[in-house]
Amino acid sequence: MKRSSTSKNKSSNKRFFIHPAALIETKRIGKGTRIWGWSHIQEDVVIGEDCNIGEHCFIENGVRIGNKVIIKNGISLWSGTILEDEVFLGPNSVLTNERFPRSGFRKEWEGIRICQGASIGAGAVILPGVVVGRYATVGAGALVTKDIPNHALAYGSPAKVKGWMCICGLKLVFKNKKAKCSCGRKFGLKAGKVILTAE
Amino acid sequence: MKRSSTSKNKSSNKRFFIHPAALIETKRIGKGTRIWGWSHIQEDVVIGEDCNIGEHCFIENGVRIGNKVIIKNGISLWSGTILEDEVFLGPNSVLTNERFPRSGFRKEWEGIRICQGASIGAGAVILPGVVVGRYATVGAGALVTKDIPNHALAYGSPAKVKGWMCICGLKLVFKNKKAKCSCGRKFGLKAGKVILTAE
Amino acid sequence: MKRSSTSKNKSSNKRFFIHPAALIETKRIGKGTRIWGWSHIQEDVVIGEDCNIGEHCFIENGVRIGNKVIIKNGISLWSGTILEDEVFLGPNSVLTNERFPRSGFRKEWEGIRICQGASIGAGAVILPGVVVGRYATVGAGALVTKDIPNHALAYGSPAKVKGWMCICGLKLVFKNKKAKCSCGRKFGLKAGKVILTAE
Numbered sequence: 001m002k003r004s005s006t007s008k009n010k011s012s013n014k015r016f017f018i019h020p021a022a023l024i025e026t027k028r029i030g031k032g033t034r035i036w037g038w039s040h041i042q043e044d045v046v047i048g049e050d051c052n053i054g055e056h057c058f059i060e061n062g063v064r065i066g067n068k069v070i071i072k073n074g075i076s077l078w079s080g081t082i083l084e085d086e087v088f089l090g091p092n093s094v095l096t097n098e099r100f101p102r103s104g105f106r107k108e109w110e111g112i113r114i115c116q117g118a119s120i121g122a123g124a125v126i127l128p129g130v131v132v133g134r135y136a137t138v139g140a141g142a143l144v145t146k147d148i149p150n151h152a153l154a155y156g157s158p159a160k161v162k163g164w165m166c167i168c169g170l171k172l173v174f175k176n177k178k179a180k181c182s183c184g185r186k187f188g189l190k191a192g193k194v195i196l197t198a199e
Numbered sequence: 200m201k202r203s204s205t206s207k208n209k210s211s212n213k214r215f216f217i218h219p220a221a222l223i224e225t226k227r228i229g230k231g232t233r234i235w236g237w238s239h240i241q242e243d244v245v246i247g248e249d250c251n252i253g254e255h256c257f258i259e260n261g262v263r264i265g266n267k268v269i270i271k272n273g274i275s276l277w278s279g280t281i282l283e284d285e286v287f288l289g290p291n292s293v294l295t296n297e298r299f300p301r302s303g304f305r306k307e308w309e310g311i312r313i314c315q316g317a318s319i320g321a322g323a324v325i326l327p328g329v330v331v332g333r334y335a336t337v338g339a340g341a342l343v344t345k346d347i348p349n350h351a352l353a354y355g356s357p358a359k360v361k362g363w364m365c366i367c368g369l370k371l372v373f374k375n376k377k378a379k380c381s382c383g384r385k386f387g388l389k390a391g392k393v394i395l396t397a398e
Numbered sequence: 399m400k401r402s403s404t405s406k407n408k409s410s411n412k413r414f415f416i417h418p419a420a421l422i423e424t425k426r427i428g429k430g431t432r433i434w435g436w437s438h439i440q441e442d443v444v445i446g447e448d449c450n451i452g453e454h455c456f457i458e459n460g461v462r463i464g465n466k467v468i469i470k471n472g473i474s475l476w477s478g479t480i481l482e483d484e485v486f487l488g489p490n491s492v493l494t495n496e497r498f499p500r501s502g503f504r505k506e507w508e509g510i511r512i513c514q515g516a517s518i519g520a521g522a523v524i525l526p527g528v529v530v531g532r533y534a535t536v537g538a539g540a541l542v543t544k545d546i547p548n549h550a551l552a553y554g555s556p557a558k559v560k561g562w563m564c565i566c567g568l569k570l571v572f573k574n575k576k577a578k579c580s581c582g583r584k585f586g587l588k589a590g591k592v593i594l595t596a597e
Contacts, residue, residue, distance in 0.1 A: 021222070023419070023435065037222065038237050038255070038436050040453060055239060056255050056273070056436070056454050058471050070302045073257050073275045074291075074454070076471045076489045086302040091275045092293045092472075094490045094521035096538055101517050102567030103468045103484040119300050123293035123324040125521035125539035140295055141324035141342035141356065143539035143555075157342075157356050157539065157555045169301030220421070236421065237436050237454070254438060255454050255472070269501045272456050272474045273490075285501040290474045291492045318499050322492035322523040339494055340523035340541035340555065356541075356555050368500030 019055075030067060048085065062111075072122070080111020087114045090122035090140060099128050115150070117167060124159075137165045151187070151194035164194050218254075229266065247284065261310075271321070279310020286313045289321035289339060298327050314349070316366060323358075336364045350386070350393035363393050417453075428465065446483065460509075470520070478509020485512045488520035488538060497526050513548070515565060522557075535563045549585070549592035562592050 016029050021037035030049030035041065039057040047053070048067035055073045059065075062079035069083050072091035080097050083089070097109040110129030114120065118132045121140035126132070131147045138144055139155025148154045153163040153171065164172040166181040173179055177189040178197075186198040215228050220236035229248030234240065238256040246252070247266035254272045258264075261278035268282050271290035279296050282288070296308040309328030313319065317331045320339035325331070330346045337343055338354025347353045352362040352370065363371040365380040372378055376388040377396075385397040414427050419435035428447030433439065437455040445451070446465035453471045457463075460477035467481050470489035478495050481487070495507040508527030512518065516530045519538035524530070529545045536542055537553025546552045551561040551569065562570040564579040571577055575587040576595075584596040 037239060038454070040435060054275075055257050056237070056472070058453050068302050070300075074255070074273055074472055074490070076452075078489075088300050088302045090295065090300065091277075092273070092291060092490060094538070096488065096520045100535060100563070100567040100569075101468075101486050101488065102565075103466050103486045103515065103517075105567050107567065117302065119302075122295045123322070123521075127538055137299060140293070140326055165299070167301075169299040169304050169306065171299070236438060253474075254456050255436070267501050269499075273454070273472055287499050287501045289494065289499065290476075291472070291490060316501065318501070321494045322521070336498060339492070339525055364498070366500075368498040368503050368505065370498070 036073075054091070066116075078109065078111075080109050082111060082113045084114065084116040084118075084134075086117040088119040089114075090120055090124065092123050093120045094123075094125040095120075096126065096128050118148075119169065121155070135165060135167050137169070149193065164189075167196070235272075253290070265315075277308065277310075279308050281310060281312045283313065283315040283317075283333075285316040287318040288313075289319055289323065291322050292319045293322075293324040294319075295325065295327050317347075318368065320354070334364060334366050336368070348392065363388075366395070434471075452489070464514070476507065476509075478507050480509060480511045482512065482514040482516075482532075484515040486517040487512075488518055488522065490521045491518045492521075492523040493518075494524065494526050516546075517567065519553070533563060533565050535567070547591065562587075565594070 015031045017034040018024050019037040022035050023040040025043040026041050026045040028046045032050040035053045036055045038055050041059040042061040044061040045059050045063050047065045051069045053071045058076040060078050063077045063081045065083045066085035068086045070088045074092045075089055078097040095112050097111055112126050113131045115134040117135040120138045123140055124138050124142045126144040130144055133148050133150035136148045136152045142155045142159040143157040145158040151164050152161045153165050154161050166172050166185055168183040170181055174189050179187045188195050188197045214230045216233040217223050218236040221234050222239040224242040225240050225244040227245045231249040234252045235254045237254050240258040241260040243260040244258050244262050246264045250268045252270045257275040259277050262276045262280045264282045265284035267285045269287045273291045274288055277296040294311050296310055311325055312330045314333040316334040319337045322339055323337050323341045325343040329343055332347050332349035335347045335351045341354045341358040342356040344357040350363050351360045352364050353360050365371050365384055367382040369380055373388050378386045387394050387396045413429045415432040416422050417435040420433050421438040423441040424439050424443040426444045430448040433451045434453045436453050439457040440459040442459040443457050443461050445463045449467045451469045456474040458476050461475045461479045463481045464483035466484045468486045472490045473487055476495040493510050495509055510524050511529045513532040515533040518536045521538055522536050522540045524542040528542050531546050531548035534546045534550045540553045540557040541555040543556040549562050550559045551563050552559050564570050564583055566581040568579055572587050577585045586593050586595045
């Protein structure tokens, strides 16, 4: 295990920042990414550009992370997890990859996929194999037991779809299956799906 | 970032204890406070006297902490959070400060206030902007979505008021709007509020 | 506090592995056990053989841990906790030992017992004094407020018994009070209790 230091990165490679108290084994870290103290990232992990990975995190072999992903403190990501671009994981959110773990019995893992621009609330728990759709928002403390549609706002235990979210993170209010966000984006609701109609 | 060591504090400043594996940037730490390993406290943080801050914590710029506050392991506190005197935060409790986070979209934060003597159960999650009243108790694993009254016992997901608590942390049983705790304190219930009538 | 190093253990004592970033004060660690980075284990802790203790864990004086126990990342275990052989604690699961904590008021603790072969899901929260039965499975994100029977599958907030589990970690389907797992084990259901009838 290599212990990367700030100064070393600053001198030999200014492309990204690794806190001296982090343990980084992968070499595949994109430009502009920052990784904070007491976090451990294994060798077979790919991390995109301009990400921010907090303190006390663990990222296991086999995880793939896109660009501009924000991972707050205290999060473990297990083999098979995929975070697409612009994902936000709130502090102490819990992603799993094994449905019925047992000491002494090895099982297949089922990775979670968090799609582009989705946000996972602080302390939320996500079951193995779940897909969280693009620009969805999972509420703090939610328990996500099944897939969440694109743009959905889902919360509760188990999490249920309670509304819809804009790309920018504001709630959408639909009238006659149309919504205009205060950020200017327009959406339609077709067959229960939110579709961007104007940016 | 300065890495404070036990010995250094012991020799030059015996007023408080900082574990050698902690990263402490603030200078405003009260007498008798102890801070344990792998915790990081930023520069613009004020911590009172006789506090105990556990391992694997993170305290962001802009947090204010009173006297005799107990913060157990694995807790992140974000800008705007206020912990009054004698607050207790159970292990892995989760305090937030942003309602709808999105990577790439900056929003205003709403700080949480935990009032004097209140206790937050282990693994509880508290939404942004919430005020937890004086001597309230939030149950373990609760999801707190709105303000909790003084002396309330609240739990569940979302948390609801289920009873009332004494200053000393025992449950109060009201008869004819009066309660006497086994610790000797007496309380009245007026217009749905608990009021200390004799200490 | 002694900081044990990998190399030291490798040279003087090859029986177990301690990551160099861990702080280990107990000497009672069984053969084949591995303890990972930024975890702290106090002096009066007993840990059996072939255990795996993840990163960012804290184990307090007075905890007893059997053989082949798996403790994932970010878990604190408090005085009085007993983990029997082959227990699995999912990442960020939260075990407690104090029912109504208050800063300044010391109370008696009530330890949790997790019985042989039981699995606790990621992010689950367990109240003080609870006993989780042998080969039970507690779902991810569950809040366990009372004892869980042997072989039960329990989840929800509060957790309720929703089914039954084999020793191997697969669900049991009972017909006429008999179940045969695909692993070959057979069970009977007598007076609401699951009993192994053939291995």
